[in-house]
Amino acid sequence: MNASPTNGSLNRRQIAWRAAQDIPDGACVNLGIGMPVLVGNYLPLDREIILHSENGILGMGPAPASGEEDYELINASKGPVTLLDGGSFAHQADSFAMIRGGHIDICVMGAFQVSASGDLANWSTDAPDAIPGVGGAMDLALGARRVFVMTEHTTRGGEPKLVEHCTYPLTGTGVVSSIYSNIAVIDVADDGLVVREKLNGLELDDIQRVTGAPIRLANDWQTLDVPNLA
């Protein structure tokens, strides 16, 4: 019997938790809009990590208590946040100098597609009726030193999101370092996609069947093990 590779797969919080564990002490990190925002909930407490928000905040803190929202202190998703001790504000040219100038260590982003060479498509599905919008995605994709992608391994229709070549319009070329999916952690290496961690009970072939580009298993691969985060 072929178990579906998504049986027992990670939920969004667990994917966020797993990505958060790979953010080292001292890193300056930008969390993209959508699912990556969850990463902020799981940053290891023993590490000092500075969060950057593209709208001009360095040292962003968590959401305020109810009733203490200040809507002139918001994140890129336009939700209210706080400022940590040591935090600062910058105008947009300086905020994007931090991004484009290579000062942000890690950016965590969502994706429509990631290619075997680390190309990222996450801003447009090219649907004729959809209004386009890019925001800071292209600056972040190529400006951050490392780009982590958080994504379901396949689309809702079961199509692979990790592909040989992206068919959606690109956000950036060769920019993705690591992919955190609901079944595996995959690094983009010079020779393609390398599975660093996989869910217990999944064979490489199971993952290959839902991946649109060749994958190989890292020599030091491990089991993808996350806490229960309902």
Next chain:
Amino acid sequence: MIDKRVDSLEQAVAGICDGAVVLTGGFGHAGNPTDLIHALIDQGAKDLTVVNNNAGNAHIGLAALLETGRVRKMICTYPRSTDSEVITNLYRENKIELEIVPQGTLAERLRAAGAGIGGFYTPTTIGTPLADGKETRTIDGRDYVLEYPMPADFALVKAECADRWGNLTYNKAARNFGPLMCMAARVTVVQVRKFVELGSLDPEQVVTPGIFVDRVAEVADPIDERVEIEQQKVAR
């Protein structure tokens, strides 16, 4: 004597002519010069090109201006939001020209316009459809796209405090595009929560020096777009 303060929002937006390019500050609900935008709606200028990070929410501020049909072209980075139906409908009905610019490129184009820079090479958009038709150049092995400055006729900006020279401080993340738009426009109009005496702003805290500002209007209790949107939802 130098005194950039004006007594009314009407005076603040005087002279914005048909066909003008108008920069409007703000990101999401933070830093929008909503009172100035409504003064511009009342003033009646049309055939405008408007630049903002987004493209308005619900039916207030920038969205209300778009709804008048007086904006020929919208230049922004990210028009979509949960309540951006005005721009979405105008776009689908082909009633507005839309130019999408990456956020960092927009910021730098504004800065270039204000700083007298004729253009710059940025790696952003390389390999993407937004680089189509643009001049590229390889510098030290990396590919870049040529982008041009974005000068404007007017800038409408919201800040926190101003003195009569036009020195400005901002509030938190409401700063966003304000300092850059102040630099980039021929005439910069700012609404502030508070006028303060010349000499009372700590010079180390001034974010926009008054040289980049032409008119300042005090709006002590500015329109809160979020509150207005809630009320509009109830009314509808």
